Amino acid sequence: MPTTTEETTLEDIELVDRLLRGVPGAFDSFYRRHRRLIYHCIRARADAVDADDLLHSFFERLIERDFHILKLWQRGTSLPIYLSRVIRNFVVDFHRAKRSREKTREALAGLALIDSPPAKEGTSLGASVRDEDITSHLELKQLRRLGLQAWAELESRDRYLVCSKLHRDMSNEAMAERLSLSEGALRTALSRAQARLLSGLRLTAPEYFPTRV
Missing domain, CATH: 1.10.1740.10 (RNA polymerase sigma factor, region 2, helix turn helix motif)
Structure with missing residues (x-):
């Protein structure tokens, strides 16, 4: 490096x-x-x-x-x-x-209330976002950035596997055919790729993965 x-x-x-x-x-x-x-x-x-x-x-x-x-x-x-x-x-x-x-949202505006969760007791719709919600949102953005960096350090096949499964929602069958693997070998390769991604993320951002005692 x-x-x-x-x-x-x-x-x-x-x-x-x-x-x-x-x-x-x-x-x-x-x-x-x-x-x-x-x-x-x-x-x-x-x-x-x-x-x-x-x-x-x-x-x-x-x-x-x-x-x-x-x-x-x-x-x-x-x-x-x-x-x-x-x-x-x-x-x-x-x-x-x-x-x-x-x-699209304008076309479905009439159905908006159907999907709205009920307000918690003592609160109202449109209430201000709580400080902890804001903190969680910022932490998610930071973790996403660090995950992106860990992803970039993977080998090309691992990057393809993680991207295809987590971002493109590609089926195991389609990925196996693309890589000329059996579905069993594909599942093993995918599991190992995800493990390597997590391992890299743990090294990059240990504060998000406290060690169990």
């Missing part, structure tokens, strides 16, 4: 090449160098309430698609300028999907 000093001396071309080759620590280096730029590009085109989720979603998609966007980057051109264009399109797609969801 490169040191902080080595990270600052790496050119973007070297950094991206390390990432595409799967060099350990390369994703963290890329994240630290370009996270602020990517966040500001998102924030310039999206509300603050959506910015953090969009940032995490962008990096998730980057990993899910095996860094395809970075493979398309023309070496020798400015990576920050290229990323800003990619982010612009990403946010445009987000707003388009959001408008579609809003239209």
Whole structure:
């Protein structure tokens, strides 16, 4: 894993090449160098309430698609300028999907009360979110970011297995056929991939996994 000093001396071309080759620590280096730029590009085109989720979603998609966007980057051109264009399109797609969801919610507005849980005794609908709820939400975002980093350090097959099962909800049969495995071997591989992800997350964020005594 490169040191902080080595990270600052790496050119973007070297950094991206390390990432595409799967060099350990390369994703963290890329994240630290370009996270602020990517966040500001998102924030310039999206509300603050959506910015953090969009940032995490962008990096998730980057990993899910095996860094395809970075493979398309023309070496020798400015990576920050290229990323800003990619982010612009990403946010445009987000707003388009959001408008579609809003239209759907409007169409189903008449059914909203059916799905609303009853208010707790002594509270009212629309009551302010409690401090502990806010804290839990922030902790979830932090854990999601750390999980993303642990995921990026997995080998490519493990990343595919975890992504296909947890994010795409792909069936075991479909994954087994894609990887030319029996379903029994697929279940073993998936279990081991998830165990390695959890192990990496425990190392990255031990505060979320207190040791039992």
